[in-house]
Amino acid sequence: MKWTVGKKIGGGFSLVLALVILMSGFTIWKIGEITANYHTFSKLNIEKMEMVQGTAADIANEGVTMRRFNFVGDPNDIPIYNDYKTKSNDRLKWLEKNLQAGTGLEYITSIKKAKEEYEKIAEMSMAAKQAGKIDEVARYMADAGAPYKATMTAAEKLTLDTRTYVIQEQEQYAKDARSSQIFLIVINIIVIIASSIIAFFISRNISRPVHTVAEAASQIAAGNLAADKITYQSEDEIGQLADAFNQMRISLRTVISQVSISAEQLAASSEELTASAEQSAQASTQVAVSIMEVATGTEAQGRNINSAAATVGNITTAIQEIASNASIATEISDQAAAAAQNGGSSIEAAIHQMNTINHTVTESALAVTKLGERSREIGQIVDTISNIANQTNLLALNAAIEAARAGEQGRGFAVVAEEVRKLAEQSQEATKQIASLIQEIQNETDNAVTAMNDGTREVKLGTDVVNTAGGAFTEIVSLASQVSGQVKDIASAIDRVAAGSEEMVVSIREIETISKETSGQTQTVSAATQEQSASMEEIASSSEALAHLAEELQVTIATFKL
Template identity: 30%
Template sequence: MKKAVMFWRNIKIGWKFSFSVMMCILLFAISMMVTFAQLSRVDGHISEMDKLSTSASTITEMGSIFRSMDIAIADYIINPTDENKENYLEKRKKLLDAGDKSKKEFNDPEETALYLKMIQNDKMLNDLFYITIMPAVEQNNSQTLSQARERANVLRDETITALYELRDLKNKERTDAAEDSRSSMEQIAFTLLLALVVSIVLSAAITFVVQRMIIRHFNRVIRFSHEISAGNLAAQDLEYGGRDEIGQLTASQNELKSKMNNMVRQIKKASEELQVRSRELNKASGEVNEGSQHVSATMQELAAGSSAQSNASSDIASQMDDFSRQLEKANEEGAFMRKSSNEVMHLVSQGSVQMNSSSARMNDIMGVMNTSAAEVMNLDGKTKEIAALVTVIEQIAEQTNLLSLNAAIEAARVGEHGKGFAVVADEVRKLAVGVSASVSDITRIVEDFRNVSKNVAATLNSGQLRVKDSASSIKQTGESFEMITKSIRKLDEKIANVDDYLKTIAGGMVLVNRAAEEVAAVSEESAAGIEEVSASVHQSSENIREVAASSDRLKDLSDELSKLVGEFQV
């Protein structure tokens, strides 16, 4: 038991809370597993019900098939055709297939006996059909057919009765399975509710126990910390054998109390000795301070006046010198700015001229582009006229070819007298064919030329738009250059005025700077002697004051330290 307690105390607090959470999860998982197992049983019952329902439907279907077999036999007796015979065989095949499908579901001896009876009756009916009925039909033996028909009716009734009994057994099994499923569902609901209640109660109990154990030890540490903060260093050390966060905190608190106890004892001893030494030092520094105060006061007043005058003169001279250099530098910068503004003004003027020239050139280019586009459009119109003429020529060539053929026909009619005319007609026809070929080439060339002219026109239109945009941009840029030129001219005038002002101020500052240097030199000479005498007196007085102040402060600190140490119980 003790080992278990120590093992529990060595576990981290986070793992302790994790243990309680894992226990809750484990309990809920067990509840879910139990519920899942019972649900699996219910699923088995439902599957069994489906099988039984299917089996009952199959048995009912088998009864219907057996009736249709009897009807097929009756049809064959009335009308002995191959079609009726095939109908009987087809019905019997369906019956046997249905029986083979449901055979494996008949596990009870009574069900098996009923199934075998159905199979036996089917065999007897089949033998009756082939051995008795078919020969009797061929022989037209009505008496045998009547007896066979009665026997078939008996077999039909017995088989249907057996199948209905078998169906009732399956329906009973299905009813039992449904009752078992209902009972299982009620048991699942009760088990789930019980498992949920047990899981919640056990989880709450585990969490409460873990939380109570941790809070109890934390409260002990908190009470111990309050005693230390209240100054009770004689409190008994905490006891906790674990290595978790509480154990580490307990060890830290015990060690803190021990170190504070030792530190307070040493501080108390040093404080008592410090009080004695501070009283002696305070008394000696008071006596020395009274003697030096009179001499120091007089020298300080004299040195303060001389030093203030010297410092003021030096500051004035230094500031005037700095101001003079700044004015000189500002004058140089003003001249440089005036020169730079003139250069910028020149460059801007050149840029404005070039922008005006570029704008004029862009206008010329735009005019050339417009003229070229118009010429190309005119050329496209001329090309259309050429194409029209070529079409006319092609029509003339076709008419000429037709006339030459007519002439050749007429020459052939004339006979020997028309041979010369036939030769001329043949030459005319050849000429018409050549003209047609040339017209085709001309048409192709004209079409290619029109395509090229269209592309050139499109390119010129695109270039015209771009040139127009460029001209607009150059115009805007030229206007911007004009505004920049006006602004730079105004800026140049202002810079010239500032440069003149700076030159005037620089001339006056030279005289002021000389006067300030002379005043500073006289003040420094008069203050030098006083400073040398006052320095030693002032230094001695300051040292004595510091010693006295330190002595008073040391005495106050020693009293305060003794008071603070007295609050601790060691």
Template identity: 30%
Template sequence: MKKKAFASRSVFFQLMSAIIVITILTGGLVGTTGYLLAKHVLIDAGKADLKHIVSGAMATLEQLNDRVEKKELTLEQAQEQARLYLSGPKNDNGKGYQSQKSDFIYKNKGYLIAYGTDYSTQVHPVNDIGVIPDNTTNRQKMVAGANAKGEDAHYVTYMDKDDATGEEKEKLAYMSQFTPWNWSVGIAVFQDEFYKELEQMKLYIILITAGVALLSLGVFYLAARGKVRLLKQVTAASKEIAAGNIERTNLKETTDEIGQLAKGFNHMSGELRTLVSGLQETSSQLVESATDLSAISEETSASSEEIGRAIGDISTGTLHQASDLEVANQQMTQFNQSIENVKEQSDHIKRISDQSSQSSQQGQQIVQQLKQSNEQSIQASQGIRAGIEQLSTKVQDISQITDTIESISNETNLLALNASIEAARAGEHGKGFSVVASEVRNLAEQTKQSAVQIQQMIQGIKEETTATAGIMSSTMDRFAELDEAVHATEHEFNAISTLISQTIVETNAMAKELNTLLEQNDLITKAMHGAAHVSQENAAAIEEITASTDEQVTAISNVAKAAERLNELSMRLNQDIARYRL
């Protein structure tokens, strides 16, 4: 049952049915047209014959009327002879006339008639002379036609009963007026008598049409069997590709449209196989790049957190140093107030100076660590930037590949459109080609939509990469500023160390030079104020560094998120491509 239904839907069956229908319609149309034209010609010829017969009858009546005018015959004698001439000799029983023996007869069926102005019978092979029937409708039409002015108006049609079959049929009469006797003379015949011979011709037309249809069917079967087989192979290959099994096809290529379709399908399957293979390789590379970028982002994030903690420690030490300097300043004030305790204050200042020296040395060590951490951060940032630039280059490569996919899809769509146009030109013969072209166009549209989705994903990656590159550029600028601040802090720490060393020297000499203590006290006070100011500036600079580090951590976190998203997109691309088998 399914095979019968499939056969009725196949292109071969439909084309064969179309050939039969077209042949029958063509034969029927030609035969019917010829039949109608022949019928029209025969009717025109019959009408001309009727007119000719009536003209002959009118000539006979003219001769008889001349004899009446010459007094050779009376009017009654002339009219009786006219009936014998027109209707034939009388029957043996004296009733009616033998119209078959008349010279004025059409195909043994049409006979001459004549009616008076009162619609009475004057000439008729059967009806009694001088009789007026109860229904004179037909005779009124014929008398009116005889007196009409236009030539076509002399032809009168009416319904009459066929005595042989008892059927009412259409009858045609040509009427003319014989004025001397006031007779409406004409000849009437059933219209089917004009084209009776055509019935045999109709049978010949039917037989010839059937023969031509069978011959056309056989020729088409022999000619189209190979083409239909090729179409089935193209359909099977299309289903395999739609199922994800992309194999290079080797369909038979010829110079006709179906052969060119097979050639295009062979080329398309090869290009599609190459394209999917390239996409699979590119997708694998994209996954590897995304994984590397994610790992680099995590390492950079961890380094940035360590830098933040180190800077926090520096900030705490700087604040403590500022506090110590403030205490030293207060002690110097007390020293001014308590000159009697100079020795004790001198020892105290020495201890404080020693502590400050140690703190200064620790600060210098922390600054060195900060410089090393900052340099490592700069190197890591440069590595991230290089990774992002490499990612951008790979994204550009993928974008070019997707452009190639879209170009191939457009070319395939154009090829399918051309095939649809050729199929439309072929009419009924091209319906199968149109189905194949539609399937190819749908496949091209799906490929194009996948390419557009990939392009959109790539565009998102490019935007995220561009944003990350901008953030990294800003981070590099912040690191440069941090490096300058670290160098400035180192310089200030060196200055503090120098001042503390000078303070120790002055404190050691204070015991020997108490007289100069008051003079140097002002200098020491100013130096302590400068140190406190420097410590405050260092604290502010370190706060700025901390803020920059936080921004860097945020930026690197965004890079990590972008890398994760890139990884997800790569996995999705792999899943989309995995359904195709090469």
């Protein structure tokens, strides 16, 4: 069976309530038993005393009635005497049946024996009175004195012993009542202690893991992802929360590690891209210088073309110099093309890396958003616990009111109700503290989401910049290829001019035309190299900005302890 926090709290309070109900039921039963025993005891003892005292009174009235009849001779005294005799005999039978040994039972036999002897003589005296035998009446009355006295003495002893027994039973009953009272007090104390122990264990089993989870949340909020795993064996809501925190720490650690590695790679790629852009700019500058030199030579060739026929030797020398410069320009153009291709490869790698960083940062933002949702779910659980504590407080208040109505008998129940109310108030205070901590976690989570969104936007901007640089590098590669081809064409043309130097005079006009075309082409190449140099500067600037963003990302990641 899965014991949730609500079941634990409900089970604890149910157990305490069961103990209180058992204690109350036992108290009511014990009080009822004591009351019933008291009523039975009182009724029986009162009846005993009435019977004993009535027996003594009836015997005394027998003697009075007998003497009055013997002196006065009133015939109405005879039925009165018989009535006293019958009542005293009935009382003696009841006492003989209900008295126990040691409580006056031994006097019943003496009373009956002396009473029979006395009644026999008394009836003989009354018969002599009716017959008018006055002398016999006096003699019978004198003979009846001794048994009558023995009867009254035994009756007095019976009365005294019965009274003593009743007093002793009353004292014993009082002792039993005090013992029962002490026993009930002990039972109440045991129930209170047991309830306190149950409440203590329930409170500790809830507060300890919650405190552990709160400390783990504080460490995560401070950026410490290297803390120990939360260990909690129960499968209740707190155990689920602990598992979620452990999984969240692992996920955050993985994401931050990946982002850190990507940031380092981004910084390295940015530095390489900057270096490549600078090299490409330098190469473009060299190409531009060479092309300008070619353009200058071509213009000089055009100005001197009218005197070419007379100075063939000088032209041959100039053509050789041009061929040499063209070879140098070809090599420089090839280097520029190779550098541009390398720069394009670096740009493609940077684009791929920026896309990876963008994907990683997006996943980080989603993970932090899930953390915020988990925190809100925890807040709902804490609200539920707070509502339970409120209901418990109301129940404790109602129980205290009912205990107050019960008066003295409900005093122990009132103490238990007060303890339950205090526990409910403590639970409310604990839930408030937990709610405050969860609010702080949610605030930190929202801040983290905002930071992740900002990082995502910055990475997107970096990606766009790198994509732009990639397009520029594509154009640079294309232009470098064109420049290389054009320079090679120039070198080939100059070679052909050198081979046909003997025919130069004849085709001077053709050379003039070629010189003009060469001048225009060199100007075009010069403009292209200038554009390439400007593009390389833009790429270098973008690479520096990208490196700065990577450094900021590394600083942000460094706040987390893995």
